[in-house]
Amino acid sequence: MARLQEDLYGVLTGDDEGRVCRDIPEAACDEQPGNFSAHLFSLALTKIGDGLSDPKIILAWLLQALGAPAFMAGFLVPIREAGALLPQLFIAAYIRSLRRRKFVWAAGSAVQGAAVLGMGVSGLFLKGAWAGISILVLLAVFALARSACSVAYKDVLGKTVTKSARGTVTGTANSLAAGAVLLFGVALASGFLERSFTAVLGALFLAGLLWLTAAITFLRLKEVPGASEGGRNAFDVALSQIGLLKSDAPLRQFILARAFLMASALSPPFLLMLAPEEGETFGALGAFISASALAGFLSSYVWGRLSDRSSRKVLFLAGLLTALSLGLAYAAHTYGHVLGDTGFLLPFWLFVLMIAHQGVRLGRSTHIVDMANEETRAAYTALSNTIIGLLLAAGGVFGLLAAIAGPAAVVLIFALMGAAGALSALRMKEVQRD
Template sequence: MTKPTKAPKAERSAAKIAFDLLTAEDDGRVCKDIPESACRDQPQNFLIHVISLSLTKAADGFINPKLVLSWILTAMGAPGFFVGLLVPVREAGALLPQLFIAGFLRSLPLRKYAWALGSFVQGACAAGIALAALLLRGFELGLVVVGLLALLAVARSVCSVSYKDVLGKTVGKSRRGTATGTASTVAAAVVILYALTISSGMFEKQYLVIVGLFMAAGFWLLSSVLFLSLTEEKGATEGGGNPFAVAKEHLGYVFSDGQLGLFILTRGLLIATALAPPFMVALQAQDVREGVAGLGWLLLASALASLCSSYVWGRLADVSSRKVLMLSGACAGVALLLTVLCARLDWLQETWQLPVLLFGLMVAYEGVRLGRSTHLVDMANPDKRAAYTALSNTVIGVLLLLGGVFSVVAKVYGEVTVLAWFCGMSFAACLSASRLREVQSED
């Protein structure tokens, strides 16, 4: 009868070792903001978070709509209309439903099941996209890929709302940024290997990209199963109900909580880091995406930025997510300013220059992602965390849809004008972030 208890102890011990190595546990704050019962399982839960997130983030890199899916549709004869829909469908589709989904998720005492289901659906959609790339061409391929991407985006929205709530219940306040930052770093390393393989020219690129889609599907399905092993305490279920009534109630938080409104303003300005890359690529006279290794080099620049910065940003976010948002805005502003200057001086003719500038912007983007996630989780109390997450994500989804206007501006005034505007938005975000509270120092 003693055997069943020894295995979990050994398992927990291994998880505890990994937890201590990654978090440098030495300040007695590991159980801040979580129940005592959850504290006991925190090392194991922390490791599950890191592995699950690493898998899903790697899957995101393998199916990157801005680069991978757009390359597939272009190479296989899909109309340009579908290529233009990829990023808006993915980004806005993942954010806009959240305000309404949150009301239902609020009624679930255990939200890990919602996240696992969302990850499973994303994996199924990725597998469907891979099969479509093998079997379809032209208009039919574009229609199926965009449709499956829309479904994948909705499943992603379920994961986004439920994840921050589960993270807030299972990992202490001073360790959450480290968990997400470590996962981003691991995922970036995997994507770098994938990008280098594509860039090497040793294999037929179309074959590798489709294999990558199947691998992304496997990553999502595996993370779905793994996440179910989390030890999650039951949470409050009040507030679940009619999604429209709940959404209307949630909108009131923007006016009743000034810090939430300021956070949404800051995050809204920082969408410049997400919208800018396509316009940066368009500046280059010789489109690097059409070269034999162009797709790989762009993926490599993005993944290297994540690998080099994610863990550092995560650790800094545990100390001050406010300062991370400020620094990220400043870094993005500098990267975009340099891009504008190089474009004006006609210094973007070499293939390597664009990936270097993209690398700088993506370092800032990683800071934005980790800073905003950590700040929101630590700013909101447990009863409002899911609502705040859904509200802010829905507002940002609307702004991303409106961001399509920049494509029109680029056609009329040029990409440099749009990038100069994004540069101003980034510096403005730095100023608005400076007015946020230091939520990590609050008890």
Template sequence: MMNRPYRIHVASLTLTKLADGLIDPKLVLAWLLNAIGASGVLIGLLVPVREAGALLPQLLLARAIQRAKIRKYFWAIGAAVQGLSALGMAAAAIFLPGKTAGWVIIALLAVLAVARSACSASYKDILARTVEKGTRGKVSGSAGTLAAIGVFAFAILLSIGWLPREPLVISGAIALAGCLWVLGALTFVTLNEPSDNSASDADVSLSGLMRPLKDDTEFRYYIATRAQLISTALAPPFLVMLGSGNGDNGFGNLGLLVLASSIASIASSYFWGALSDWSSRQTLMLAGGVSGVTLTVAATIGFLLDAGSGILIAAYVFVSQIAYQGARAGRKTHLTDMDSDGQKAVYTALSNTLIGALLLLGGILGAIADLAGAETVLVILAVLSFLAVFSAYQLSEVQADVRDDGPAS
């Protein structure tokens, strides 16, 4: 099981996932822009630029990926460009005036996001052709756990003051992230990837790229499930908002929240990866159920008490992040293991592009929170999570052929 391709995948993903944690736009880049005096407008652009840039271009990239017989270079180049972008951000923060540095960082984040989309669009196809079914979920789970330990250590060092919370130090962490991405790229190119000789026959017209939505019922259920499980990604900011009623705020509890999120990743990533190798369908169902229950409890207590302590909010974030890790592991493994008729890159890019568009619509939830409170938004997200359980139930047991007891009833 622990053969050379498996080890290369785990090593490369660990390095890049750790880099992701060190540069986290929601926390690290937001803090850095604020510290160097960038405008609030730029800080507000961080997450939309990062998420939309990483997902929306994938359908266009899928054309080039699908034509290529060897695809590891798409991932490696994407990782390397992310690394160079991160190094540029660190340099901008150190050497440029605050407002100028802010714009440069946003521009480089856009470049990083597009490079990330090349990694995402190509990876599942590469994984499916280099690692055996039944172990693919453990690749992401193992890498996620190892990277989360590194991010946890970073959070601890910041929390206790061993790493001063100063722009120069945070810029150094971002530069380290850049080096990790480059090292991950160099590691990945050593992967022995078999050539896909059917690549030249692929239909890469726009209608061909969109065809899975029309022809593949399994894929439509997968898209529906993944769309509803967006709730697990969107919930944390609104959970944090619950604490604002008693004087707590996200900045005051930032260290505690980062630790809660890191511990959730460490505690659950490998478990979810192994479970998704056994049944990605049931992993998605369980993740949706855990998210739905957690958000329902949080909203109910919020309505009744009109506040939440820092410890309670951290507990919500902890459990919701466990559900988020399950949703990530389940959706990635299901798409990798399901039959895609040799179009894994197209299926990946199409699903990510559609989800990227839906994530942009998630901005509406902020307006709802302003009008009706975070509790109302959490109720909406809880309903989506529970709906995901029912749509995931319609999925096939794509791992049935590697299980001794056959498909679940």
């Protein structure tokens, strides 16, 4: 096993026996191959689990299939995103007070796995509103555990993997997961995998087991005790720096653009609601899964490279793609009697939308890092995350609006938000320019 870990580490990082370790404790240097492998397989397993239980697609489809009220699907992404972001603002200081943080990640992964298994059980035994309530509550538990994992992982990665290999381990895990989820989507769309409700629930149960396996794998990390003092909660930082909203115009413009561009994250469940209820629903689900996985696989590297040149232009283009995909989906649904049957194009619109979403994610993270300096970076990040987290938490109102006016109206609102986000990005500062 040790030899296999050495070979895997050497192939993926280009390192040799005389490795030089950067920015990690000296005691962790000899453990690089084993720690690299533990990170790689733990991350890959959880990211495959993410794809097999994606709230934007899998859980949104499941709620529809179980007959849950339509407005509940509108709460999936807000609960998942805000639930994973907002708690970080309060728990970061406590987690960083622990000398070994791998146990936090492992426990959080186990809780996520148990929550996803619970969703599968809900799908087996519950219907209608009770199924929807159960899945939303379990998703909230999942998000809270993920929040703890997110805080702990950054510190563990920084202590156990050398600086020159961190991007490699996370990028390789992302690629492996995207490939696996893409295969699942293609198998479901083509009929190679039995098109049944049981197959979808089976994917949820598999996802839960993957998280539990990842928790066990992560415990194999050799983590040396680290510093445990000096941490501050981001919420405290945000409160102390609230005045930046008035005095710092570039930050204010960035937060405005980021708020409008939340449309790329919030809209997929409503796009799925536009799909015809009759016909090959399982084939359509497979097409949606494939489109989402393929978009992430193909576009992440390109967006990342473009962001290094101009994150402002990346956010502008991502906003345009968001507006275009959602606007055309709305037009096709609303004027289908004139245009003919265009329901088969919905997976393509989702594909374009998820490409846009990858651009939003990479563009905004690159922009705020390059916009800030060493003195302002913590304040910028804390303040923007706090505001966006609160806005995401309020995003469930779109589900209520869909119940009143229909999902097409909400899709149109998100298309307009994407256009507004693109225009807001144009007004942002070009922070990559010397």
